Each structure stands twice: as C-alpha cells, then as structure tokens.
Amino acid sequence: MTRIYNFSPGPSMLPEAVLRKAAAEMLDYHGTGMSVMELSYRSKEFLQIIERTEATLRRLMGIPDNYSVLFLQGGASTQFAMVPMNLMRTTAQADYINTGNWSERAIAEASLFGEVTVIASSEDRNYTYIPRDYYSSPGADYLHITSNNTLEGTRFNEFLDTPDVPLVADMSSEVLSREIDVTRFGLIYAGAQKNIGPAGLTVVIVRTDLVGKHASGVPTMMRYDVHCDSKSLYNTPSCYAVYLAGLVFEWLEQQGGVPTIAALNESKAQVLYDVLDESQLFSTAVNPADRSIMNVPFTTPSDTLNEKFIAEAAAAGLSTLRGHRLVGGMRASIYNAMPLAGVQKLADFMRQFERDNA
Numbered sequence: 001m002t003r004i005y006n007f008s009p010g011p012s013m014l015p016e017a018v019l020r021k022a023a024a025e026m027l028d029y030h031g032t033g034m035s036v037m038e039l040s041y042r043s044k045e046f047l048q049i050i051e052r053t054e055a056t057l058r059r060l061m062g063i064p065d066n067y068s069v070l071f072l073q074g075g076a077s078t079q080f081a082m083v084p085m086n087l088m089r090t091t092a093q094a095d096y097i098n099t100g101n102w103s104e105r106a107i108a109e110a111s112l113f114g115e116v117t118v119i120a121s122s123e124d125r126n127y128t129y130i131p132r133d134y135y136s137s138p139g140a141d142y143l144h145i146t147s148n149n150t151l152e153g154t155r156f157n158e159f160l161d162t163p164d165v166p167l168v169a170d171m172s173s174e175v176l177s178r179e180i181d182v183t184r185f186g187l188i189y190a191g192a193q194k195n196i197g198p199a200g201l202t203v204v205i206v207r208t209d210l211v212g213k214h215a216s217g218v219p220t221m222m223r224y225d226v227h228c229d230s231k232s233l234y235n236t237p238s239c240y241a242v243y244l245a246g247l248v249f250e251w252l253e254q255q256g257g258v259p260t261i262a263a264l265n266e267s268k269a270q271v272l273y274d275v276l277d278e279s280q281l282f283s284t285a286v287n288p289a290d291r292s293i294m295n296v297p298f299t300t301p302s303d304t305l306n307e308k309f310i311a312e313a314a315a316a317g318l319s320t321l322r323g324h325r326l327v328g329g330m331r332a333s334i335y336n337a338m339p340l341a342g343v344q345k346l347a348d349f350m351r352q353f354e355r356d357n358a
C-alpha cells in the first residue's frame with residue numbers, strides 16, 4: 001500500500017491514524033456487530049458519538065455555552081442561503097466583503113433574500129489581497145466574510161471589530177487551522193471536507209441569541225432554531241461523517257490541539273513561500289501580508305511548464321496540484337492532515353524542477 005501526498009483543495013487528505021482507526025472499527029463498532037453506517041441515529045451509540053464529537057470540537061475551539069454547534073448537510077453552499085434566511089430579519093440588509101469566488105457565490109445567494117451591500121472588494125486586483133479600509137453599515141443584520149479564500153490563496157489575518165453587527169464567517173478552508181476567538185463571531189460555518197472530515201457534513205457554530213428570529217416562511221430544514229432544538233437530530237444526520245469528524249477532532253487534540261497545529265501550519269506554509277520568494281521560475285500573485293497558510297497558489301510563466309510541472313509532480317507522488325480553472329497555474333492545499341514531510345517533498349521537487357528547466 002502506498003499513500004501519496006494529496007494537495008487537493010477538498011475533499012482532501014485525512015490523517016492516516018484516523019483512517020486506520022475507522023478501518024479497524026468498520027465492521028464492528030464497539031461490540032455492536034455493526035458499522036457506524038448501520039447504526040440507528042437514535043441509538044445510544046450514535047448519540048454518544050455525536051455528543052463526543054461536539055464536546056471535542058468545543059474544547060478545541062473554545063466554544064462558549066452561548067453558542068450552538070450544528071452538524072448539518074448541504075455543504076457550505078447551503079449556508080450561503082441559510083445565513084440570510086435566518087439572520088436577515090430587522091432590516092433585511094446585510095454587508096458582505098467580496099474576496100473571491102466563494103464570496104461571490106455567498107453574495108449572489110444572499111441577494112435572493114434581501115439587500116446586500118458589498119462594503120469592500122478585492123475584485124479590482126483579481127482577489128489577490130484582503131481589503132483593509134471598510135466600515136459596516138449602521139443597522140446591518142450581519143457582516144459576512146470568507147475568512148480564507150480557497151481558490152485565491154488569501155486569508156483575513158485580522159477581523160473587523162463589529163460590536164453592533166454580528167460577524168459571520170465562511171471558514172470552510174481554514175477552520176481549526178489557527179486559533180480563533182469564537183466570541184468575535186455571530187456565526188461560523190464550514191464544509192467538512194478540508195479540515196474536519198469527509199464531505200457531506202457542514203459544521204455551523206452560532207450564537208444562540210441570533211437564532212429563532214427569522215422571518216416567516218423559512219422551510220423547516222433551513223431553520224437554525226429547528227436544528228438547535230433537536231441537537232442536529234431533526235432528521236437523519238450524515239452519521240458516518242459525524243463519526244469521522246469526531247475521530248479527526250480527537251486526533252487533533254492528541255497532536256496538542258489548535259495552537260500546536262497552527263504553529264505547524266505556519267512552518268509548512270513558510271517552507272513553500274520560501275521557495276516562491278527565492279525562485280526565478282515560480283511566483284505567486286498574492287499580497288504577502290494576506291497569504292493563506294492553507295491554500296498556496298503559484299505559477300510558472302508558461303502554461304506548458306505548468307502542465308509539465310503538474311504531470312511530473314504527480315508521477316513523483318505529489319498529487320492534485322492543478323490550480324482552480326478560474327485562477328490557473330498550480331495550487332498546493334496544505335490542510336491540517338498534510339504532514340510537514342509532504343510539503344518539504346513538494347518544496348524539494350519545485351527546486352529541482354527549477355534547476356532542470358532553467
């Protein structure tokens with residue numbers, strides 16, 4: 001068996017220890033004679049799984065009691081609609097910061113439900129930076145940001161202080177990668193398939209005072225209050241994904257938790273940015289102060305060389321380095337489960353490729 005280094009933006013690598021544990025428990029979970037996939041979601045075993053998964057996430061992120069943790073389905077894309085459906089209420093007006101493709105999608109969706117004000121955008125320079133000067137609109141129901149931009153490779157290093165306007169963040173591609181003060185946010189959401197576990201699960205962390213004040217007519221499955229009241233068991237949850245997320249959270253705790261993985265993530269990213277900063281061949285368009293430590297886009301000056309790089313890297317066991325079609329070039333997604341050794345192997349490969357193609 002050979003495991004390769006997978007730089008996919010998601011679904012992406014999972015910790016090998018987690019996959020091994022899941023494999024060992026696959027046929028007979030804790031003496032039940034069943035796989036977790038076969039357990040009733042109302043069984044005591046599954047209730048323990050979902051409760052433990054939530055408790056571990058709460059410890060990892062320091063989530064206070066006045067926040068609910070929801071395990072939902074529909075991907076982060078469904079949150080693009082659920083956020084406005086539930087939180088646009090007083091003025092039906094929300095502020096958005098447009099920092100890339102996923103922000104654009106969130107804005108388009110929110111516009112279906114109310115008035116959206118884009119208070120800042122980095123579209124003028126192909127989303128290669130994070131805007132700095134902006135103010136939230138008085139009376140806005142919330143301010144939405146994409147805290148890490150998966151395609152473009154930027155991230156917010158600092159978050160706007162918005163005492164009167166709840167800050168809502170799509171953290172899909174960076175949740176659990178660095179320390180975050182949850183109390184700065186009204187709502188955080190993330191699709192699971194990067195730093196949490198398998199696709200099919202979406203985690204929402206929402207301050208409870210924001211829940212249940214939505215306008216009438218919101219479908220039951222789209223209401224945060226319904227999922228809060230039923231502890232994510234209003235209907236069948238994505239049971240196996242919740243279980244695997246729990247294993248990933250426990251693995252993360254065993255690594256030393258978010259501070260430890262954050263320091264490792266910083267060093268992993270630095271290894272790649274050092275290559276890019278020294279290189280005459282590879283470059284990245286991202287403003288250095290706004291560089292993501294999760295998604296690192298880069299390119300050579302020619303499409304032909306990019307193709308050659310992607311093919312030769314794949315042959316060397318460095319997989320899925322093609323950049324998103326909207327950005328082109330290459331992108332290395334180096335989420336929590338990517339070991340430092342994988343990033344070092346990529347860095348060495350890039351240096352060698354540059355020597356061979358000088």
Ligand code: PMP
Nearest residue numbers: 075076077102150170172173191
């Ligand atoms: N937001 C961000 C920042 C993402 O990276 C992605 C997926 N790559 C999405 C939203 C959409 O997520 P999903 O496919 O889970 O709907």
